[in-house]
Amino acid sequence: xxxxxxxxxxxxxxxxxxxxxxxxxxxxxxxxxxxxxxxxxxxxxxxxxxxxxxxxxxxxxxxxxxxxxxxxxxxxxxxxxxxxxxxxxxxxxxxxxxxxxxxxxxxxxxxxxxxxxxxxxxxxxxxxxxxxxxxxxxxxxxxxxxxxxxxxxxxxxxxxxxxxxxxxxxxxxxxxxxxxxxxxxxxxxxxxxxxxxxxxxxxxxxxxxxxxxxxxxxxxxxxxxxx
Numbered sequence: 001x002x003x004x005x006x007x008x009x010x011x012x013x014x015x016x017x018x019x020x021x022x023x024x025x026x027x028x029x030x031x032x033x034x035x036x037x038x039x040x041x042x043x044x045x046x047x048x049x050x051x052x053x054x055x056x057x058x059x060x061x062x063x064x065x066x067x068x069x070x071x072x073x074x075x076x077x078x079x080x081x082x083x084x085x086x087x088x089x090x091x092x093x094x095x096x097x098x099x100x101x102x103x104x105x106x107x108x109x110x111x112x113x114x115x116x117x118x119x120x121x122x123x124x125x126x127x128x129x130x131x132x133x134x135x136x137x138x139x140x141x142x143x144x145x146x147x148x149x150x151x152x153x154x155x156x157x158x159x160x161x162x163x164x165x166x167x168x169x170x171x172x173x174x175x176x177x178x179x180x181x182x183x184x185x186x187x188x189x190x191x192x193x194x195x196x197x198x199x200x201x202x203x204x205x206x207x208x209x210x211x212x213x214x215x216x217x218x219x220x221x222x223x224x225x226x227x
Contacts, residue, residue: 003052006080011223012049015188018212019204023162023186025130026155028147030139031199032167032175033190038197039164041221042190043133044072046162047100048080050131055160056099058122058129060115062107062136069102069135079220101127107138112146116153123157132161139165144179151183172202190216199223 016022023029029046033039043059050057061069077093103118112134119129132154139147154161163184169175170189181187187203201212217224 007049007052010049010052010080011045014223014225015199015201015214018214019186019188019201020209021205023160024205025158025160027160027185028151028154028183029160029162029186029188030176030184031162031164031188031190032169033164034168034192035166037190037192038216038221039166039190040069040072040135041076042199042223043135043162043164044069044076045223046160047131047133048073048077048096050160051096051099054099055130056101056128057131057133058101058103058119059133060103060105060135062105062110066102066104073097073100076220076222079222101129107136110137112137112142113149116149119153119159130157130159132159134161134163137163137165139163139167139176139180142180144177144183147180147183170200172208175202188214197221 012022031039031042047057047059059069077096081092101122115134119132122129150161153159167175170191172181172187175187175189176184184203185206188199188201191198191200196218197216199214199216201209203209204212213226215224215226
């Protein structure tokens with residue numbers, strides 16, 4: 001009952017409301033922002049939502065050690081649970097996090113097909129991966145054909161896949177190249193506005209979208225309801 005309540009009240013639901021129901025299984029999503037604006041926090045919220053939905057999550061990181069990624073999950077899950085007054089937090093957290101795998105890749109030796117092959121190996125080893133986060137990939141150095149490999153794999157295996165990339169542009173045409181954009185069902189950009197940070201949804205469920213924004217809490221960076 002507590003778990004279902006957390007699913008219903010998960011911060012990601014605010015994103016889903018603005019982004020035509022959010023990312024579906026078999027689809028790729030992309031979060032962009034200037035460096036240091038909270039991309040990892042947003043991806044962790046998407047990752048936790050997948051874990052709450054009983055999806056085995058693989059979180060791929062390039063510029064953060066595993067201990068830092070773990071700390072993000074711990075702090076954000078704690079903030080979410082605090083709102084529901086969960087007494088046995090550690091026991092509950094353990095039951096959620098046990099379905100998470102964190103992988104570190106060297107950006108210089110990285111390719112998306114290598115990530116796909118790693119996920120395939122995990123699945124062959126009995127780990128039923130159904131959600132993937134690729135945090136901090138530099139899409140400027142990634143061929144569109146490699147993004148296609150992930151898109152085809154996600155569709156074939158019914159994966160939910162979120163990417164993040166550092167980019168200071170706010171328009172869809174400048175956030176990601178046209179050759180790559182066709183493979184992302186959802187694209188969103190974190191912006192610094194007059195009233196704080198928010199997520200500007202640029203594309204949802206395969207089509208461009210205008211006027212859709214999601215507020216971020218100034219202290220926790222959790223997605224929240226607009227004023």
